[in-house]
């Protein structure tokens with residue numbers, strides 16, 4: 001058994017990988033796709049098509065709206081039917097491009113064959129350009145534009161690229177399936193990123209509850225001409241957290257508010273590695289990803305792993321899979337620990353969609369909330385070394401300064417505290433709010449400092465001119 005894991009906290013929920021045996025199936029195209037302009041971290045993309053335009057599969061339909069942003073491509077060929085706000089998963093209005101699907105005619109220059117391309121281009125800048133042009137974003141949850149993450153600021157150096165194959169959230173199996181079915185492509189993607197980062201140590205970390213994936217990856221790494229390690233990790237949630245992976249693999253701590261690159265680390269999900277491969281070696285934009293349909297109220301034959309196109313309504317996928325099962329009390333996008341309740345099943349899939357999870361009433365029933373008994377279990381479980389009971393109290397008191405002083409901004413929203421609390425206090429909801437308050441204060445201060453510096457510079461410039 002692997003002993004490699006993060007140092008503090010963590011919990012051991014049942015992994016419930018009910019769909020692990022389900023090979024990836026390709027979803028057919030629906031009649032209409034709704035492509036969100038906000039499917040990445042940063043500024044929303046800006047549409048460059050107009051109503052009535054004909055588009056092809058893979059054609060750029062929106063450009064980045066800022067430095068931290070990403071291109072968006074058409075997931076099918078057809079006609080742009082409308083451009084306007086539409087409700088996302090959480091029920092918020094977000095700009096979407098609606099496409100009436102007429103076929104699947106791809107733009108020129110995309111290699112749709114299965115041929116594995118192992119020779120990596122030499123030009124680092126050209127690789128980054130290709131990743132950017134193909135709209136690749138992190139598919140482990142954060143959807144941070146990949147070309148930005150792979151291009152550390154001057155003075156920062158990547159010492160280790162960690163590929164996250166932990167998939168530590170219960171139920172989810174899409175990463176597991178791509179590690180089995182697209183193994184070599186993922187390894188080539190890792191080698192491309194290794195090259196971009198200057199040839200640093202590269203490790204694929206996989207939780208040991210996926211022995212088939214570990215074996216497949218080791219075999220692929222052995223057969224391909226790159227210097228990459230496969231590292232089995234202890235099964236412990238949240239092993240796939242960025243900071244937890246860095247601690248497990250590099251024995252380094254990312255400080256409060258710091259980025260992984262501050263300790264020489266770059267973390268990318270295995271699905272991102274596959275997207276990098278497709279972008280660089282196949283010129284294929286990111287319009288597909290894999291999603292798990294699972295849950296404890298679904299019979300085995302109705303569990304699936306699907307290759308979806310962005311823009312497919314979740315309701316279309318749910319219907320295709322047999323409909324929302326009777327007894328589903330809660331629908332979640334993501335895993336049961338960190339996922340978000342689906343407020344709108346008509347929301348469209350985005351690049352980072354990972355699941356539709358149906359949970360039964362029995363499994364979602366929580367006891368009556370009572371008073372904190374100061375047992376300390378939430379603090380013991382917190383992988384960030386926080387004191388969730390204290391953050392909960394400070395949040396209720398609205399004490400933003402104390403929340404910041406107690407590092408609420410460092411919460412990774414893993415849910416270990418909620419999972420551990422015998423008093424059924426909604427710790428995750430409350431620490432999420434607390435984190436938002438602390439981050440809001442930090443950002444407001446930074447914006448004020450920037451404005452003051454700009455005003456001082458403008459005044460100095462004016463004086464110099466006079």
Ligand code: SF4
Nearest residue numbers: 382411412414415417
């Ligand atoms: S949700 Fe936040 S406070 Fe709770 S255990 Fe995770 S990191 Fe700690």
Ligand code: SF4
Nearest residue numbers: 372373375376378421
């Ligand atoms: S686990 Fe719950 S009851 Fe125990 S200290 Fe934390 S908040 Fe209080």
